[in-house]
Amino acid sequence: MDCKQIEEILTQALGLEEVHVTSDGSHYQVVAVGECFDGMSRIKQQQAIYAPLMDHITSGALHALSIKTFTPTQWKREKIFNMPL
Structure with missing residues (x-):
């Protein structure tokens, strides 16, 4: 299964702001x-x-799924703390 297909399915179903x-x-x-x-x-x-x-x-079609979920506030904090120096 293509990564873009999964992104589209999740975005449409859940109204996500971002999905990677x-x-x-x-x-x-x-x-x-x-x-x-x-x-x-x-x-x-x-x-x-x-x-x-x-x-x-x-x-x-889809096997072995690892999931990380964030609210927009949590995601903003996650990106700040994990920025490469």
């Missing part, structure tokens, strides 16, 4: 940023990402 998907063979890494994650537990955030992708996961 990379792959290393069959393993995909998702970084999702959206207000929808505000107040959600980590488990609920993960479930929110899995839900629109479930058909692709069960079909085997």
Whole structure:
């Protein structure tokens, strides 16, 4: 499955402000940023990402998914602390 397809699916389903998907063979890494994650537990955030992708996961088109979710405020802080010097 193409990274851009995953980004489009998640953006449309969740109204995300940013989504970045990379792959290393069959393993995909998702970084999702959206207000929808505000107040959600980590488990609920993960479930929110899995839900629109479930058909692709069960079909085997999408395998081994690593997820990081942030609110826009958390993402801004994450980018500041992880900027290369």
